[in-house]
Amino acid sequence: MLTLKQIEAVYWVSSLGGFHAAAERLNATQSTISKRILDLEAFLGIDIFEPKNRAQLTLKGRELLGDFQKMLELQHSVVRRAADDRSYSGRFRLGVTEMVALSWLPALIRAVRLVYPLIVIEPKVDRTTQLWPQMTSHRLDMVICPRMQTEEHPFETVQLAFMESAWMCRPDLLDDRKGGLPIEEVLRLPLLTYSEGSLLHQRLLTALTAAKITHDNTIVCNSMIALAELASAGLGVSYLPRQYFSSYVESGNLREIQTSLALPPLEYTAVHRTDAVSLRVAEIARSVCDFGRPHWQAERLSAARADGPSGA
Numbered sequence: 001m002l003t004l005k006q007i008e009a010v011y012w013v014s015s016l017g018g019f020h021a022a023a024e025r026l027n028a029t030q031s032t033i034s035k036r037i038l039d040l041e042a043f044l045g046i047d048i049f050e051p052k053n054r055a056q057l058t059l060k061g062r063e064l065l066g067d068f069q070k071m072l073e074l075q076h077s078v079v080r081r082a083a084d085d086r087s088y089s090g091r092f093r094l095g096v097t098e099m100v101a102l103s104w105l106p107a108l109i110r111a112v113r114l115v116y117p118l119i120v121i122e123p124k125v126d127r128t129t130q131l132w133p134q135m136t137s138h139r140l141d142m143v144i145c146p147r148m149q150t151e152e153h154p155f156e157t158v159q160l161a162f163m164e165s166a167w168m169c170r171p172d173l174l175d176d177r178k179g180g181l182p183i184e185e186v187l188r189l190p191l192l193t194y195s196e197g198s199l200l201h202q203r204l205l206t207a208l209t210a211a212k213i214t215h216d217n218t219i220v221c222n223s224m225i226a227l228a229e230l231a232s233a234g235l236g237v238s239y240l241p242r243q244y245f246s247s248y249v250e251s252g253n254l255r256e257i258q259t260s261l262a263l264p265p266l267e268y269t270a271v272h273r274t275d276a277v278s279l280r281v282a283e284i285a286r287s288v289c290d291f292g293r294p295h296w297q298a299e300r301l302s303a304a305r306a307d308g309p310s311g312a
Helices: 004-016 019-026 030-044 059-083 098-103 105-115 128-136 199-210 224-232 246-250 276-288 295-307
Strands: 053-057 091-096 120-125 142-146 156-163 165-169 191-194 218-221 237-241 255-257 266-272
Touching: 004 019, 004 030, 004 053, 004 059, 019 030, 053 059, 091 128, 091 276, 098 105, 098 120, 098 224, 105 120, 105 276, 128 142, 142 199, 142 276, 156 276, 165 224, 191 199, 191 224, 199 266, 218 224, 224 237, 266 276
Parallel strands: 091 120, 091 142, 191 218, 191 237
Antiparallel strands: 142 266, 156 266, 165 237, 165 255
């Protein structure tokens, strides 16, 4: 059987020019070094060193020396990577929902790269119902999404934060200053809702059904930003993440509506594989999770609204 100790013996005898120096380098006896080389020659069925000059490589030995060196370098690389997290340079396939992408995905990527400078992060932005099958089929290493009420799975789950939402519409469409409005009155307006099949859409439909409320005037959209803009334009009422769209409320483009139907906050989690890198990324995600609008983004939005339409 070929071993790394045998290859190591060949390499150092050749590099240092003799068995004595190689034995000192490897903290072994000369007889041990000699036996390792003899065992390797017997296994391969060739002479690696000249029979009459045991410190001189044969032609075949010189041919194999480069491969032996690569094998030792690979061994050292494996040991180094195992001991040092920062050396990880593999790909990390990360699935996130739109709200994570809009709010704190850039901060997460920056924070992960501080720990793993060589990591290659491959983000995938989609609905939870689309990401989860990719996780269970091992096409993703982690999914950051609302907690899934699914059957048992082999992954680890780290709780991140709760995301609250609120009913919002253009301020002049509804007046709730005298108290909360019945949901029936709120839904006289067209309902602007997130994609069919999304967890948020499913939860909203479940809540409306439980309250025995039917609503046919619905506009479905697969973009939270588009929903907020449609609501700002007065096209209906929408149930939007409160923290992220607070800037719309502060600027007077939207108003939060107090109503009789409020859904519990969405619990966001990081579901990940059980390796050390995935666990560390989940811990980083918990530390940077923030569903508010990033400062640079809020400033850009304020400037754009102050400038008005560009006419493009």
